[in-house]
Amino acid sequence: MSNEEILQGLAAIVEEVAGVDAADVTPEKAFVDDLDIDSLSMVEIAVQAEDKFGVKIPDDELANLKTVSDAVDYIVKNA
């Protein structure tokens, strides 16, 4: 799966869970500060991303995924 495909897949999850327009989910955006996603929604996004991309995202790793590109890079490396 390409980085672009992962970005699109992740954006779809963020839109489904948090109602953020998928087009706004761009690599440089921070989940909390830019996209206004709370910690509860981040847990849900992580669980859906695990299922969609076949990765494990432990809590201590999730805490390091500040931006969309952090998440895409993590998925690329661990999928």
Next chain:
Amino acid sequence: MNSPDVVVTGLGATTPLAGDVASTWDALLAGRSGVSTIEADWVDRYELPSRIAAQLAVEPTEVLPRVEARRLDRCEQVAMIAARQAWADAGLDENAVEPERLAVVIGTGIGGALTLLTQDDLLETQGLRKVSPLTVPMLMPNGPAAHVGLHFKAKAGVHAPVSACASGAEALAWAWRMLKTGEADVVIAGGAEACITSITMAGFTQARTMSTRNDEPEKASRPWDVDRDGFVLGEGAGVMVLERAEFAAARGARTYGRLAGIGTSADAYHITGPDPEGVGQARAIRAALRSGGIDPADVGHVNAHATSTQAGDVTETVAVRNAIGDHPVLTAPKSAIGHLLGAAGAVEAIITLLSVRDSLIPPTLNLENLDPGVQLDVVVGEPRKVRLDAAVSDSFGFGGHNVALAFTPA
């Protein structure tokens, strides 16, 4: 001591009859029933003897934005819908009242039962990681109040009275106290319930409280009729905006009327059954009149709790006669909207207030043969036109909770 008058300036509701207050009121006056057959598969799966309910006329997901809806239990959804209607109806905006002077009191009887069931199923079938991180805020009984409080930035206090089927009325009583004691200028208050599901239906069935008139859903809820066989479970929410009268007048608000007095009491008799003499209920009614400075002779109407159960319906009329006299005219809105449990008291308070405002009492449906134990005048057939100087709304709950609210014209 001079305490401030409490006025009602905004109303909101979503009920088995309609998605708003005005349409619900029209449907009540037209004598329409909100009771229908439940189509869900669990009715057959568990062979439930009661297959009817008063289900919402408008699905909350048709009203709320998608993401907001998925973060809220159905009980929280209806609370939010009714609260937004009431807020808009009151003509309030965020600059009209200081957050530190704005409070929320919204009660529920059951709370997020649907969430509890859904998430427990997920835990059983798919494991821990599929349980929603929103599970607890969705199922907690203070969830409806908390979400409404957060939405309107209410900082004077957010409370959630839980007293079974008296919760909605108790919330309004609580709001009245907050305004009387000066804790707030504006209170958004009411009740919410949405728990038409297998476990609640099963539990009420085992307590032998539910109607099984499945072949005639619209005739199943029949308070005071000799052939009543139990209540019909309903869902919905009712919310009022209440204000200190001076505060409302200063901002030029339109008022529906006054919540003049409130009374609360407890039976300390049995966990589900009312004291058969209605002593506790009568004490609540007397307290409402006393706190409102209302002469019993001026109470022309009682909007009854009357649920269509054998035990409760007649007891209440004894309490009304003892506390007020033989002159109040009764109606039982549960004949049309079913029993909304923790929302019932709030929705019925709205109906009572509209009766006072419009001098019009909606009919009790399905009352074909009046129980001989009822020695009061009940409105049947057409709405009754009668000028009201005061009216009382009764609400009682499992646990022996009694609440009476006394409304007077603006």
